[in-house]
Amino acid sequence: MSERVTTLHGYKGYMGAMPSCNDVTDVTDVTHLAEATVAVCGESRAVPPLISTKRSAAPWLLLPLAAIACALALLFAFNPAESAFYPTCTFYWTTGLLCPGCGSLRAMHQLLHGHIAPAFRCNALLISGLPVAGWFAVRFAVRRLRGDNPRFTLPAHWMWMGLVILVAFAILRNLSGFRWLTP
Ligand SMILES: [Zn+2]
Numbered sequence: 102m103s104e105r106v107t108t109l110h111g112y113k114g115y116m117g118a119m120p121s122c123n124d125v126t127d128v129t130d131v132t133h134l135a136e137a138t139v140a141v142c143g144e145s146r147a148v149p150p151l152i153s154t155k156r157s158a159a160p161w162l163l164l165p166l167a168a169i170a171c172a173l174a175l176l177f178a179f180n181p182a183e184s185a186f187y188p189t190c191t192f193y194w195t196t197g198l199l200c201p202g203c204g205s206l207r208a209m210h211q212l213l214h215g216h217i218a219p220a221f222r223c224n225a226l227l228i229s230g231l232p233v234a235g236w237f238a239v240r241f242a243v244r245r246l247r248g249d250n251p252r253f254t255l256p257a258h259w260m261w262m263g264l265v266i267l268v269a270f271a272i273l274r275n276l277s278g279f280r281w282l283t284p
Contacts, residue, residue: 162245173213211223
């Protein structure tokens with residue numbers, strides 16, 4: 102017959118029977134289980150290993166990377182300037198004016214082929230912003246791989262500055278004096 106015992110720290114075990122993992126109700130109980138085991142059996146026994154609660158970093162990273170790789174392969178293989186299946190810009194189609202994103206796909210196609218100047222001509226803002234975006238992406242990925250929980254947060258003045266640059270770029274590339282910003 103087993104007899105229920107209570108250790109100094111409150112773990113309830115059974116005299117004559119080895120406390121089992123089923124008796125463990127939370128992580129802190131593992132310590133108590135070890136004490137109870139010693140108290141009941143008079144010697145140290147193996148303690149169930151702690152199960153890591155950290156999430157694996159691989160799944161969240163693989164999916165977006167695969168999607169980006171597919172998109173880049175498509176852009177590399179098919180020139181948006183010559184292929185009709187790429188989506189057209191709704192803003193340009195309805196107003197006849199260039200938006201800040203116009204020429205992005207053509208810029209990426211040129212960049213993937215190593216043509217920096219034509220890429221810059223198609224969308225100077227995108228090509229200029231890629232190193233900054235890449236730096237943020239790498240920093241985010243490294244933190245996630247370390248097990249942190251990073252968030253995309255920017256100071257307010259950075260966001261305002263980005264918005265001003267975006268609007269200014271959109272206005273300038275529609276002016277006759279800035280044809281070099283036109284794709
Ligand atoms: Zn557009």
